Amino acid sequence: MYLREIQIENFKSFGNRVRIPFLTGFTAITGPNGSGKSNIIDAILFVLGVRSPKMVRAERLTDLIHKGAKDANYCKVSLIFDNSSRELPVDSDEIILTRKIKKAPLPNKPDNYYSYYYINGKSASLSEFIGLLSEGNISENCIVQQGDVTAIVEMSDMQRRKIIDELA
Amino acid sequence: MYLREIQIENFKSFGNRVRIPFLTGFTAITGPNGSGKSNIIDAILFVLGVRSPKMVRAERLTDLIHKGAKDANYCKVSLIFDNSSRELPVDSDEIILTRKIKKAPLPNKPDNYYSYYYINGKSASLSEFIGLLSEGNISENCIVQQGDVTAIVEMSDMQRRKIIDELA
């Protein structure tokens, strides 16, 4: 079950809708400092349901919405997985997981927003979403963020053992 | 007032007495992972009077003593500065600052050690030592350790302002 494509819309430095198709095997992403490489990784974490904006270098979730020449009021990221081997219990060759954040300012709460999750375009609850991800063996453990390569060695022995607990 | 030479004796991965002469200008140090490059930086910090062993990746100060084929019971580092312009109030063309740690195990305190400071070979107090360094404008602020390049940006605004306080 591999990642076929990422669609990034108004997320961080991605000002329009950008489609990044992926093939199996080993893909490298490179480019100048500040161009948006880690933002792609943040987009993946965003769909995987990251709760704390600090994990993706933002103060609030609404900071993830592209600020640029034209300020959008929402951001949306989709991960499109190949499911032709029916690894996930969904009868479809392709599984599209989408997360969207939309600004919804209120008089007493200007940073208010709505959060949406979709599976193949249909509204889904966060638990259905997380459930599908864990069946596909996809979690934040598959992601090493910039600067975290030595995290395994720097964490406490107890935290490290808990990684094994979670696999068992 | 430049650094003419570092002498490293039994410190971390330096198992003998190693002399590293320096010239003015821009010197680069390179080599394979784990070869000892950052240990040279730690040796400089050691002489500058670092108090906490954690600053130089050690549990206790005695961990800085070389462990190898022949375990030494002391380590010693000297920084030799050129003072021909008499920038420091010492009547000598060269100023040698030396720090030494020597194991001195006691029945109730096996990790006990003695700490020595020398200026041009003569025993000195820590305050004389620190005094001379600050007159030579040498402090830990001149040293950026591996992984700390973004520390200025990551610290709090208050801590950053204190850097200016110290200069004033």
Add this chain to the structure above:
Amino acid sequence: KKEAFFEVFNKVRENYRKIYSQLTGGEGDLILENEENPFEGGLIIKVKPPGKRSLSLKSLSGGEKSIASLSFIFAIQEYEPSSFYALDEIDMFLDEKNAEKVAKMISENSRKAQFIVVSLRRITLMQADHIYGVTSSNGVSTIIGNVNVREVEKMVEVK
């Protein structure tokens, strides 16, 4: 519960010893603080780079810590592969020789799982099957697909 833990731990430990040795030529191991009741203790990593004694993790160099950490990540991957892995600048501390070894191991592992690796290092990019370039203009990012290594060299090379 304890059985399930040891089932995982023993396999991951075996993988760790093999992978660490493959990457460094030295020896690495995973040790339980409390073998009777694993849940009451932690999981200790012990490494012995070639020619050195067993070293405390704290005193390791940046590159040595990276290799010890990556070996753990790959050991877990071998036990229970995920569909894909996203690794951002894991080669930042690695010298050329270690960066190449890690990139080659990723290339090998990428037959079983998809790897998406952000890197600025030529030696890593050279091992990839596909390379994407990211650039930005006026703060807006664009993706350049299917760049080959020679074009990348022009992109990252200094004029």
Add this chain to the structure above:
Amino acid sequence: KKEAFFEVFNKVRENYRKIYSQLTGGEGDLILENEENPFEGGLIIKVKPPGKRSLSLKSLSGGEKSIASLSFIFAIQEYEPSSFYALDEIDMFLDEKNAEKVAKMISENSRKAQFIVVSLRRITLMQADHIYGVTSSNGVSTIIGNVNVREVEKMVEVK
């Protein structure tokens, strides 16, 4: 007391603006949280890389943070140079273009102060006046003096 502070702050701020602009082509600034009573507030860094709006420090990329930090270090150095600087892998996040700019600025500044820089990056080593190699055998370090860049390339290059 306040006067002494502003004496330093104003010069360092002017240096910061010049250095950040020289390194990036963008604009950087140092702002006091409390201009009336500086000691009751902090020192804020604001940066605006070319083509982008003024950015929150948190959202900066690894390379952008490095440049913002290094500009501050160099700004202080210009105000009150130290005899020597020891910098360990400050280029770890920098792309080739930024690594070269920083190395060239160090080369320029090294006329007034001595710089000792640990680096694994060819582009940085190429700017140095002198290069030392460090190797270890059986856990014991040795220094190889006055290596030239071509020998370094053999040392760090992968066979």
